[in-house]
Amino acid sequence: xxxxxxxxxxxxxxxxxxxxxxxxxxxxxxxxxxxxxxxxxxxxxxxxxxxxxxxxxxxxxxxxxxxxxxxxxxxxxxxxxxxxxxxxxxxxxxxxxxxxxxxxxxxxxxxxxxxxxxxxxxxxxxxxxxxxxxxxxxxxxxxxxxxxxxxxxxxxxxxxxxxxxx
Amino acid sequence: xxxxxxxxxxxxxxxxxxxxxxxxxxxxxxxxxxxxxxxxxxxxxxxxxxxxxxxxxxxxxxxxxxxxxxxxxxxxxxxxxxxxxxxxxxxxxxxxxxxxxxxxxxxxxxxxxxxxxxxxxxxxxxxxxxxxxxxxxxxxxxxxxxxxxxxxxxxxxxxxxxxxxxxxxxxxxxxxxxxxxxxxxxxxxxxxxxxxxxxxxxxxxxxxxxxxxxxxxxxxxxxxxxxxxxxxxxxxxxxxxxxxxxxxxxxxxxxxxxxxxxxxxxxxxxxxxxxxxxxxxxxxxxxxxxxxxxxxxxxxxxxxxxxxxxxxxxxxxxxxxxxxxxxxxxxxxxxxxxxxxxxxxxxxxxxxxxxxxxxxxxxxxxxxxxxxxxxxxxxxxxxxxxxxxxxxxxxxxxxxxxxxx
Numbered sequence: 001x002x003x004x005x006x007x008x009x010x011x012x013x014x015x016x017x018x019x020x021x022x023x024x025x026x027x028x029x030x031x032x033x034x035x036x037x038x039x040x041x042x043x044x045x046x047x048x049x050x051x052x053x054x055x056x057x058x059x060x061x062x063x064x065x066x067x068x069x070x071x072x073x074x075x076x077x078x079x080x081x082x083x084x085x086x087x088x089x090x091x092x093x094x095x096x097x098x099x100x101x102x103x104x105x106x107x108x109x110x111x112x113x114x115x116x117x118x119x120x121x122x123x124x125x126x127x128x129x130x131x132x133x134x135x136x137x138x139x140x141x142x143x144x145x146x147x148x149x150x151x152x153x154x155x156x157x158x159x160x161x162x163x164x165x166x
Numbered sequence: 167x168x169x170x171x172x173x174x175x176x177x178x179x180x181x182x183x184x185x186x187x188x189x190x191x192x193x194x195x196x197x198x199x200x201x202x203x204x205x206x207x208x209x210x211x212x213x214x215x216x217x218x219x220x221x222x223x224x225x226x227x228x229x230x231x232x233x234x235x236x237x238x239x240x241x242x243x244x245x246x247x248x249x250x251x252x253x254x255x256x257x258x259x260x261x262x263x264x265x266x267x268x269x270x271x272x273x274x275x276x277x278x279x280x281x282x283x284x285x286x287x288x289x290x291x292x293x294x295x296x297x298x299x300x301x302x303x304x305x306x307x308x309x310x311x312x313x314x315x316x317x318x319x320x321x322x323x324x325x326x327x328x329x330x331x332x333x334x335x336x337x338x339x340x341x342x343x344x345x346x347x348x349x350x351x352x353x354x355x356x357x358x359x360x361x362x363x364x365x366x367x368x369x370x371x372x373x374x375x376x377x378x379x380x381x382x383x384x385x386x387x388x389x390x391x392x393x394x395x396x397x398x399x400x401x402x403x404x405x406x407x408x409x410x411x412x413x414x415x416x417x418x419x420x421x422x423x424x425x426x427x428x429x430x431x432x433x434x435x436x437x438x439x440x441x442x443x444x445x446x447x448x449x450x451x452x453x454x455x456x457x458x459x460x461x462x463x464x465x466x467x468x469x470x471x472x473x474x475x476x477x478x479x480x481x482x483x484x485x486x487x488x489x490x491x492x493x494x495x496x497x498x499x500x501x502x503x504x505x506x507x508x509x510x511x512x513x514x515x516x517x518x519x520x521x522x523x524x525x526x527x528x529x530x531x532x533x534x535x536x537x538x539x540x541x542x543x544x545x546x547x548x549x550x551x552x553x554x555x556x557x558x559x560x561x562x563x564x565x566x567x568x569x570x571x
Contacts, residue, residue, distance in 0.1 A: 026502035027275070054404050058504065058515050058533035074517065076504050076533075080404065080418070083425060087504065113407030116541040124239070134187075139232035139570060141183040148240055160179045 003029045006051060006086065013044055028076065028085035035090040038075075039105040039131075042088070045077065046110050053077040053086065056111035061121030065151035069094050071102050071127055092127070106132040124149040186216050187228045196220050200552070204233055208313040208556045211566025215543075215555070222551050227544040235570040242530035247273050247496045248349055250530070255343040257532065258568040260305055263298035263334070264509045266347040267291055271428060272505030272516045273349045276498035279491055283350070286480045287488055288430045290356055291347055293364075293472040294334060296465040300371075301330040302510035303458045303465075306563040310455060311382050313560035314391045319382045326374055329367055336360065350491035361477045368470060375462055383452075383459055392455065393446030396546045396558035400449065406542045409535050410512025411461065412562065415441035415454035422508040434471050436464040451561035458563070461510075496525045511535045511563055534568040 003022060010018050014037065021032040033041050045053045058076040075088040092102045106129040108114040118129045119138040126147035129135065137144065145156040155164050188199060202215040209215075212233035218226040238257060242250045254269045255262040270291075274280040308323030331341055336357055338346040346353045382388055398408070403416045413420060421438040423431040439460030441453030500522030506515040512535025519529040539562050547558050 023502065028504060030502060056407055057506065057513065058517055058531065060517050060529065060531040062519065062529045074502070076515070076517065080420060085504075087502070089502075111407065112402075112405050112545075113538055113541060116537065120537075136187070139235045141232075143182040143184075148237065149243075160183075161176070 003031075003086075006045070007031065009048065009050065010041060010044065014041070023089075026087060028087050030074075030087045030089050032089045032091070035073075035092045035104055038073075038088065038090050039107055039110070042075070042077075042107045042110050045086075051079060051084075052081055053079045055080055056107070056113050056117075057085075059107075059114055059117035059121065061125035061127045061149070063094075063125050063150045066094070069096075071125065073104055073121065073127060075107070101126070101128045103128045103130050105130055108132055123147065126150060185230070188216065188218055188226070193218065194220075197225060202555065206556075208309075208560050209566065210309060210564065211569070213540075213564070213566055213569070215559070217552070217555065219552060222553075224547055224550050224552060224555055227547050227555070229540060229543060231540070231566070231569050233570065234566045236567075238532055238571040239530055242527060242532075244526065246525040247527065250527075251348070252343065252345050255345060256567060257534065257571055258509060258511065258514070258536070258565050259342050260565055261298050261302040261510045262342060262344050263291075263295045263347065264302075264507065265514060266344065267295045267429070268505065268507035268509070268514045269516055270347050270349050271507060272503060272518065273496065273498070275505060276501070276503050276518065276520065277350075277493065277496065279350060279493075282491060284486070284488075284490070285430065286476070286482075286486060287351055287491075289472050289475050289480055290352060290488075292430055292434070293469060293476065294337065294344075294346065296468045296472070297330050297334060297364075299510045300462055300465045300469075301327045301334075303462050304330075306458055306510070307378070307382065307455060310560040310563070311388065313556050314388055316382070316385070316388065319378065322374070322381070323378065326371060329370075333360070333364060333367065348489065348492055349496065350489075350493055352488035355482060355486065355488050356476075361473055364469070365473055368466060368473070372466065375459070375466070379459060383456060389445045389452060391557055392451040392561070394450050395446075395550070395554050396451045396561060397447055398449040398542065398546050402542070402545060403449070406545070407538045408512070408542060409538065410509065411454055411457040412512065412539050412542075414438065415457045416449035417441050417443075422506055422513060426506065428507060434468050436467050439464065451557050454561045454563075498522070506533075509535055511565065511568070512539060532571055534571060536562075536564045536566075536568040537571070540564050540569055 007019050019031050023030040045051045055078040057078045060074040062072040064070045070091050071094055073090050077086045095101045118132055121127050123137040123139050146153050197218055197220050200217045200219050202217055203209050204212045204214045214230040216228040238253055241253050254265045258265050304323040304327040308320040311319040335341050338344045398416050400416045400418055403413050417440055419438050419440050439457050441448050441457055445452045498520045503518045506513050515533035517531040518527050521528045547555050
């Protein structure tokens, strides 16, 4: 299974504009998918007998900084029977005045492992996953201010009377 | 006091940070919340399990982590690649060499020097990584036996682990946090006489593994406590992204050393043990421990083969420089990179995003095996007894340093 075949499979199912860009330099090769379609694309890749991506290895949330005004989510999929790796990329805008927060459809109903990965992305980068069963912070306490892996993150000065900044 | 240094107690604090997911209103009658941890001898770190129990039967388990969070990813996004290496050690402090190997391999592949690493360097890397895998599995099995209630195997295995710790301390001067494998090479060559002493140690260790199987794996009490407990079916395991001995314990022959064939593993001869359900069903706690013990034998095989090559055609000479390929300035080209490797606890992945200009990664994500493996605990421990929860938690073999990163 090579990247062109997967791309053809997806365009057959969803139309031409489902793959916005491909990146063959990246390792594993990367497809750029519109954010709203990611859950459907993942479901298609998961259930199709020709791809069968049954293993979500990693899910990364990423902030590109306030200058660019975008955030990204990267999915690393692995197909155990075909021994093939693929990564999917979606780019979303950071929160604006009209939009309270950046939102992405969850994939935790497809791979249960995405549950914790998405909670981590929510905790550290501040991406909301719509439809997630249990959107809580995972590594930081619930009343922590801000999301530490944002490029413009400022630590709070005191947390419960404990000095945070040294 | 203008600048409070100590924690100022306020009863609102606990309420604001909401320590529990379940509230008293959510519980049915007869149910209650029991906290296991934050410090419990079986958690091997700081982890709190919020357990909803009905009598002795577990209704739900909610793991609360983050007590050891030391911000690896935030550090990594502010440091050059070669300065991240000491932080990689501290993630999985029982298998630092393996983590270092994975990280160094990833950066080398990004730089495009992965093919030029001298074979002697690669063999030394695999040798120390497999020794560390042995030490890690010894801790896993030893402390697991202690969780179950047997104290002797713990002492015996810690004694044997100590020999490995001393060998590794001899190579690089540190006991647990080695910083030995560098990007593009090694910190230093093996010390003089290491190969001989390591060979003697292997000879000593082989019968000890047989003793271990007699003492632990075939022990009636151990089998009764672990067989048919915490069953993890294969489809659930794959859906949860489980890796390492836990996945192989469920019966899938997937080892990244074979599948990806990184480093010099394709040249070496070793098997992949899988859970067969010898004492109970496939994928129970006994199977997972069994896979770990069998892997010790395979690691011994690898160490022996490495020693054979290192004392044979790849022997040390005056011209050999382990740091010849260490780059002065690391500047990978602009790309995304995900590299994965087989750690003692499963797949350790590093995802890098480089901007092509600086030697600091734009984003560095560590996909740790323990973090993913731990997430399955609420699935496999529902309906068990509280005493079984400890057995299940121990069989997952978590290191909280890697769960929280």
